Amino acid sequence: EKSETYHYVPVFFNNDEWRFILSATDLLIPEDEFGPGAVSEGVPVYIDKQMELPYGYGYLWYMSPPFQESIPEMGYQTNLVPREIYRRGIINLNKYCREKFQNNFADLSKEKQEAILHDLESGKIVLDTIPGKLFFSQLLQ
Numbered sequence: 001e002k003s004e005t006y007h008y009v010p011v012f013f014n015n016d017e018w019r020f021i022l023s024a025t026d027l028l029i030p031e032d033e034f035g036p037g038a039v040s041e042g043v044p045v046y047i048d049k050q051m052e053l054p055y056g057y058g059y060l061w062y063m064s065p066p067f068q069e070s071i072p073e074m075g076y077q078t079n080l081v082p083r084e085i086y087r088r089g090i091i092n093l094n095k096y097c098r099e100k101f102q103n104n105f106a107d108l109s110k111e112k113q114e115a116i117l118h119d120l121e122s123g124k125i126v127l128d129t130i131p132g133k134l135f136f137s138q139l140l141q
Helices: 015-028 043-051 082-101 110-122 132-140
Strands: none
Touching: 015 043, 015 082, 015 110, 015 132, 043 082, 082 110, 082 132, 110 132
16 A cells, blocks of 8 residues: 555645655655654655645744854754755755765665765755755754
8 A cells, every 4th residue: 555645746845855855754764664664654745734834934933033053952043944944955955966976865875865864964064055954953853
């Protein structure tokens, strides 16, 4: 029984972004002997739908300056809403992957994808218009 994810047409994400979301969530929550993974559980669909809800537009947050670099415990400290974080994050990360490996993230081997997510999480990868760590933590949420 294929999950709804396979037949779902994303509302927010374009095709490239959707392929990234599928690859990344599959890596972060893989299917294993203990149960189904993110993709078969419909996590990508959930994320896409979230982007069209108040959450995606950042309506649930305090979105006024001042914004400062802060410790993670301080919570959300940026003027980017989730929709923007995903958009910019995916565009920038795909650009990084093309420059380094001549391919978008979704077309790389699982091993490369995993290494890239690790580097993103640790802050090793510097993206153009968004902090890599911020993008990673949004993805992980």
